[in-house]
Amino acid sequence: MAAQGIGEKLASSVPQALGAREFMIERLILRDNTRELLRENGREDEFESDLLDLTECTCGMDTYDPAKCKCRAREGIMLLAQFYYDTEQYHKAWKWYSKIKDVDLRAMYQLATMGFDEQGPPGFTPDDAYQMMVEIAAKGKDPNCFVVPYAEFHIGKAFFQGFGVAHSEDKAEHWWLLAANGDGHDPVVEAQTALAFYYSRKSSFVYDLKKAWYWHNQAAQRGSLESLGAVGAMSLFGVGTTKNINQAIDYLRQASERGNIYAMGLLVYAYYNRKLYTKATDLAKRVAALDNIDELSRVSCCLPQYIRKGIAIAIFILGRCLELGFGVKKDTEQSALMYKKCFQYDPDACQLLQDYLTHEKI
Template identity: 40%
Template sequence: MEPDSQVASQEQIKSAERILEVLKQVYPNEDVTGDGEASENAVCTIDTVSPIALLERAEKFLRAKEEHGDMQARFLLGQIHFEKHQYEEAFRAFDSIKDQDVQALYQLAVMHFDGLGTRADPGLAVEYMKRVALSDEHVKYAALYNIGQAYLQGHGVKPSDSQTERYWLQAAADGNPNACIKAQTALGMFYSRPESLDLKKAFFWHSEACGNGSLESQGALGIMYLHGKGISKSMESAIYCLKGAAERGNVYAQGHLVACYYQSKVYAKAVALAQKIIEYKDIQAIAKTTGCLPEFVAKGIAIALFHYGRCLQLGIGISQDKAQAELYYAKAVKMDAEVSKEIQMAITLGKI
């Protein structure tokens, strides 16, 4: 499908940029792309040379370095293989230096988790992640997050909320922007669960993560302000957070913004935004691009579908079309039955 090819192209570009940036730092005075220029200018070539060509040039350069015993070059070769989905080659490269290179050990753990280039072995993956977490390398924060996720899901270890909390708190590092922002958002979600409910802690962690750039937490804060969960209710703050998150691509925030416009009787705005959202097709691609959970992307689309159907049914903000309204109600239910049921209940009770 066309959207998939577009996403793949973007991933290739980002991959090339990441690898060239690392090469620039490791080999600042060398011609890493074979164009006769030192690596400080290498990133500029991405505008004129295809990402795959850049990766091939980098691979040739690194192989020459590897032949002279450069372990960093071997790790980077593994990364190139990984980005090109050549998982068996990547696995061999990482495995050969796992005892000398913490980043290689981390990548091996990821591959054992997902069964890439080797059989899936989540128990060994957690063991490797724990070894990485004991290091002083920055990658330890990502390892701590993944260990917490493994305990949450019971993936390679016995499920344990207390262990999940413990490892995510270490990964979040008191809101340090240089730690794992994903863990900070995860803690906000963790403390919003019925099993571990503490909305003040949820608000705290979403605030920390939002301040550090988390798009998902920015949307979550808007919803917490909207309903007065963990913080005093504030429509002004809710709209501010939801608009900011929506503009950055948070679909869950966009859906709630449609609902806010509808409830405020600004029907034209509700319809205009809903018409944009209901065209979204590839939930997984959107989730990957925005860093938001797929289930919340789906919920945002369902909210938009249902409210758009409501506007069509009543002829508010758009010409009345009851047949089309039924179609969009059905799409909303298919997208997320629980969300649709909640909205319908609110309508029945006269809350909307």
């Protein structure tokens, strides 16, 4: 296998199943452990009661009409619905979002995302969720309505997954470009990352690593942890961009500090290739000690298979250092155990690194 081919595979932190729900960030309003925080302080019931008080309309209407409400009640309803959503009381969240969905696009957006997450009531179909997103997107580029471009992102995702609508990669690309370009609104980072992944699929007719680099770079600049790790990997191997190890190390270090395990594994690899053996082995030992993949995935929002791949890379390099006595006391027995452990975590990454050993003499 050519070195470029190996590097491209290691740099491609993109699952072929691009539409995997666990990979995409599903929600506009990030959940911040509301339930745990409130329960730790014994205030969940008290907080719910306070929010219920905020939903009481003081406009003097016989029958509440959110379109005519001029007091705080409408915003109170939104806050209460969000509270129920964050505490996973989805049936209550649905009830309260529904009260204001015709006058507040945030509420309609949340109902649609719940539909995509299959958290809606019986009878609410994927097509219903898709139609809601289309209705939101039709509102146009209102700078005060920040959910419109997020709806465009979800419509693109629906087309890619064939969720509520016929599968169409062309239409997915169209909607993601609308969301990602920032025409009249702030660019949607998730759409930029999705486009980068979309162009990274080697089996696809749209395969274009330069476009993948461009969109990963755009998303990384706006805070995407996945894309930050990807630009580090692509810079490290010269995939879609000019090879630049110093720049790669900077990107990978930033991603590692934010919890990207895959980036940590590649950073170990980069240190090794720069002959920074002490740094390589110190970081590799820390990564090798990680084992709770599901928890790491939950905290970092990274795919479990790429967490395993990052750990596997770090373990392989640690094994190589133990074998040669680079940055650590030579121990061939322990080295063999590291190679075996690497294979257990990710056979593909292990084979790629073995090939790299053969072709690049690392």
